[in-house]
Amino acid sequence: MLRTQDPEVADWLMREDRRQADSLTLIASENHCSAAVREACQSRITDKYAEGYPGRRYYGGCEVADAIELVAKQRAVELFGAEEANVQPHSGTTANLAVLLALAGPNGRILGMALKSGGHLSHGYDKSHSGMIFMAAQYGVRADDGRIDLDEVRRLAKEHQPMVIIAGGSSYPRAIDYAAFAGIAKEVGALLLADIAHPAGLIAAAVMPSPIGHADVVTMTTHKTLRGPRGGMILAKRDIAKRINSAVFPGAQGGPLMHQIAGKAVAFGEALRPEFKSYQLRVKEHAALLAGHLREYGLDIVTGGTDSHIVLVDLRKADVTGAQVEERALVAGLSVNKNAIPGDPRPPMITSGLRLGTAAATTRGMGCDEIRKIGDVILGLIRGDSPAAHHPTIQALCNAFPLP
Numbered sequence: 001m002l003r004t005q006d007p008e009v010a011d012w013l014m015r016e017d018r019r020q021a022d023s024l025t026l027i028a029s030e031n032h033c034s035a036a037v038r039e040a041c042q043s044r045i046t047d048k049y050a051e052g053y054p055g056r057r058y059y060g061g062c063e064v065a066d067a068i069e070l071v072a073k074q075r076a077v078e079l080f081g082a083e084e085a086n087v088q089p090h091s092g093t094t095a096n097l098a099v100l101l102a103l104a105g106p107n108g109r110i111l112g113m114a115l116k117s118g119g120h121l122s123h124g125y126d127k128s129h130s131g132m133i134f135m136a137a138q139y140g141v142r143a144d145d146g147r148i149d150l151d152e153v154r155r156l157a158k159e160h161q162p163m164v165i166i167a168g169g170s171s172y173p174r175a176i177d178y179a180a181f182a183g184i185a186k187e188v189g190a191l192l193l194a195d196i197a198h199p200a201g202l203i204a205a206a207v208m209p210s211p212i213g214h215a216d217v218v219t220m221t222t223h224k225t226l227r228g229p230r231g232g233m234i235l236a237k238r239d240i241a242k243r244i245n246s247a248v249f250p251g252a253q254g255g256p257l258m259h260q261i262a263g264k265a266v267a268f269g270e271a272l273r274p275e276f277k278s279y280q281l282r283v284k285e286h287a288a289l290l291a292g293h294l295r296e297y298g299l300d301i302v303t304g305g306t307d308s309h310i311v312l313v314d315l316r317k318a319d320v321t322g323a324q325v326e327e328r329a330l331v332a333g334l335s336v337n338k339n340a341i342p343g344d345p346r347p348p349m350i351t352s353g354l355r356l357g358t359a360a361a362t363t364r365g366m367g368c369d370e371i372r373k374i375g376d377v378i379l380g381l382i383r384g385d386s387p388a389a390h391h392p393t394i395q396a397l398c399n400a401f402p403l404p
């Protein structure tokens with residue numbers, strides 16, 4: 001139908017299919033969701049307005065929307081062992097906005113990890129709503145080992161007296177000590193928000209420590225390691241769930257994207273199966289292997305390794321920038337992203353780092369041998385080999401491990 005009615009868009013979408021099939025994504029925030037998830041996301045329920053919550057909608061005809069949202073919520077609660085879930089956030093950023101509106105309020109004080117240290121825009125960056133609406137203080141990581149300095153977090157928390165402390169980041173490869181964060185939050189009377197956008201799948205599968213039981217509220221994206229459709233989600237303790245719900249709707253959003261919520265329900269169902277745990281174990285094993293392989297050949301890895309799917313490469317000694325390697329990688333058929341490293345002397349569009357992630361390659365079924373081959377290609381690209389010379393290796397891997 002699309003091809004006949006709108007060949008222009010159909011062609012572009014076909015091209016994206018080919019691009020994904022013929023290249024390998026090592027972008028840590030991306031994954032490939034299942035055909036079942038994609039089918040749910042393109043269903044007719046995209047037409048339905050369902051402002052409000054199950055049983056309390058502002059539109060008629062919501063009985064199916066109610067049922068789907070309840071399935072998604074129940075599965076989310078079961079998957080993470082949470083008290084309450086809100087599956088309506090359109091994205092990780094709106095999930096964070098809603099939580100900060102609920103728990104800090106306009107002009108409320110918040111404390112999060114700085115963007116340049118691996119935090120996210122929505123954790124108080126001054127050019128984001130999170131830095132404009134809220135009074136944000138920012139903590140960093142230690143320059144020598146790239147780890148969160150809990151003493152600095154405590155010092156800033158005492159100084160700034162935040163209502164909300166945010167634990168989590170976009171390029172932090174290590175497990176976070178949520179108990180220690182909760183202790184600091186308690187000392188200053190703050191609530192703790194754990195943003196697990198990146199490691200959500202690893203945490204759901206219990207291959208990384210969970211913030212549940214420590215954090216008052218947990219936000220995440222559903223499309224990274226969790227391998228669902230694009231979207232966000234919030235888990236909350238029962239006593240604050242009502243405030244969170246009101247902050248999502250009507251606070252931060254209008255009608256929920258019911259087709260995406262259907263996709264989330266399917267993805268959570270997949271994540272509850274035993275195969276999901278073995279998948280996450282492989283994701284983690286592959287990241288450790290990749291970090292070890294790159295180190296063995298002389299590259300510096302921020303924090304010396306990883307506890308998650310993320311490997312953050314420090315290129316300072318290699319006489320090449322993150323932007324240069326990103327460009328070379330594209331020619332070879334690899335999608336990677338340049339990334340600032342702690343204390344990066346270069347600007348954000350150049351950077352001295354490379355962020356790699358193993359979730360998508362593992363979804364394609366690749367194993368340790370393939371990860372070593374990918375590591376060799378990255379080493380070659382950093383050394384300055386002709387990127388085109390590595391293209392056949394990556395193409396052969398893509399052909400042998402098709403998209404789900």
Ligand SMILES: Cc1ncc(COP(=O)(O)O)c(C=O)c1O
Pocket residue numbers: 029090091092093094096119120122168169170195196197198221231232
């Ligand atoms: C830690 C963290 N929080 C929030 C987000 C925001 O997600 P979205 O792009 O869905 O708004 C991201 C996205 O990369 C993230 O890494």
